[in-house]
Amino acid sequence: MALTVGLRPLTRALLRPWARVPGAALGRPAAGSGDGVRCFGSPRVLVEPDPAAVGVAVMKMRNPPVNSLSLEFLTELLISLEKLENDKTFRGIIITSDCPGIFSAGLDLLEMYGRDPAHCAEYWKAVQELWLRVYLSNLVVIGAINGISPAGGCLLSLSCDYRVLANNPKYAIGLNETLLGIIAPFWFKDVLVNTIGHRAAERALQLGFLFPPSDALQVGIVDQVVPEDQVQSTARSVMAQWLAIPDHARQLTKNLVRKPTADRLLQQRDADIQNFVRFISRDSIQKSLHVYLEKLKQKKG
Numbered sequence: 001m002a003l004t005v006g007l008r009p010l011t012r013a014l015l016r017p018w019a020r021v022p023g024a025a026l027g028r029p030a031a032g033s034g035d036g037v038r039c040f041g042s043p044r045v046l047v048e049p050d051p052a053a054v055g056v057a058v059m060k061m062r063n064p065p066v067n068s069l070s071l072e073f074l075t076e077l078l079i080s081l082e083k084l085e086n087d088k089t090f091r092g093i094i095i096t097s098d099c100p101g102i103f104s105a106g107l108d109l110l111e112m113y114g115r116d117p118a119h120c121a122e123y124w125k126a127v128q129e130l131w132l133r134v135y136l137s138n139l140v141v142i143g144a145i146n147g148i149s150p151a152g153g154c155l156l157s158l159s160c161d162y163r164v165l166a167n168n169p170k171y172a173i174g175l176n177e178t179l180l181g182i183i184a185p186f187w188f189k190d191v192l193v194n195t196i197g198h199r200a201a202e203r204a205l206q207l208g209f210l211f212p213p214s215d216a217l218q219v220g221i222v223d224q225v226v227p228e229d230q231v232q233s234t235a236r237s238v239m240a241q242w243l244a245i246p247d248h249a250r251q252l253t254k255n256l257v258r259k260p261t262a263d264r265l266l267q268q269r270d271a272d273i274q275n276f277v278r279f280i281s282r283d284s285i286q287k288s289l290h291v292y293l294e295k296l297k298q299k300k301g
């Protein structure tokens with residue numbers, strides 16, 4: 001999948017040579033890891049081989065305070081995923097968070113609020129790109145969801161092959177876009193419908209449900225709920241089960257199941273970008289985002 005087409009200078013710079021990303025170094029031993037352990041990443045994305053599982057990488061999102069998916073963060077995630085996809089030593093990735101209590105707060109509202117149409121278009125293209133990259137990955141992708149995961153964070157989780165959620169009543173997962181006065185795009189909706197079924201998705205989307213762990217498991221938006229300190233070990237055991245399947249058979253099957261959903265976006269990416277830009281630029285939508293951002297500020301007191 002070509003990643004650089006049509007992207008503006010910031011994104012192109014980030015997608016160009018790995019070494020240009022400050023702090024990034026492919027093949028450099030990880031701080032605190034044994035000599036010779038391959039570790040690569042970027043300021044906001046830490047990627048390490050799982051010391052206990054051959055062929056598995058752990059990708060930790062580290063964009064404090066809430067792992068919101070800014071353009072720079074999306075770009076770094078894309079670079080890391082592309083590296084992993086092309087590195088034949090890896091067959092699976094566990095995606096998790098390095099921000100306590102938060103998997104990802106979803107799309108970065110500041111990339112959509114008060115921005116010009118060109119910026120919004122570039123941002124949306126990167127959002128599409130990340131989804132396609134994760135959803136269609138040849139690797140086994142397991143979400144070790146160790147925190148709240150609304151909207152874009154939920155989409156990222158839903159795009160994994162399997163989701164393990166920490167059993168903490170403070171955590172919740174769902175597509176809550178309507179609560180912000182915005183709507184989930186058709187491909188977010190498609191992935192949710194594929195996961196929890198039409199009727200449950202219809203209710204969840206319209207009411208902007210954020211499911212706490214027990215409800216999340218019951219509706220099927222996650223596959224397993226486990227005590228917080230067992231999220232990583234469970235993700236690792238699940239990974240072993242998925243890696244026991246020959247790659248070619250699993251990958252072709254994944255493609256068979258997921259391609260029709262991805263194709264719906266691939267066939268109309270530009271139109272989807274234009275729709276997004278038109279929608280997000282409306283005064284009424286900008287007002288809703290403003291109100292929501294103010295609410296987030298006031299919550300702090």
Ligand SMILES: CCCCCCCC/C=C\CC(=O)SCCNC(=O)CCNC(=O)[C@H](O)C(C)(C)COP(=O)(O)OP(=O)(O)OC[C@H]1O[C@@H](n2cnc3c(N)ncnc32)[C@H](O)[C@@H]1OP(=O)(O)O
Nearest residue numbers: 068105106107108109110150151152182183275276279296
């Ligand atoms: C035709 C097509 C139409 C398409 C339409 C658009 C489709 C858009 C699709 C997806 C949308 C999204 O993903 S929108 C994002 C949804 N996310 C949320 O609703 C989560 C919002 N955040 C929270 O609820 C909380 O921050 C938290 C529960 C995640 C964490 O709470 P906590 O108390 O720990 O932290 P704070 O609330 O104090 O937040 C700290 C800091 O971060 C800022 N913040 C939080 N979330 C975001 C975000 N998503 N984007 C940008 N910034 C965010 C928050 O404002 C605080 O900032 P300050 O410290 O500066 O006050």
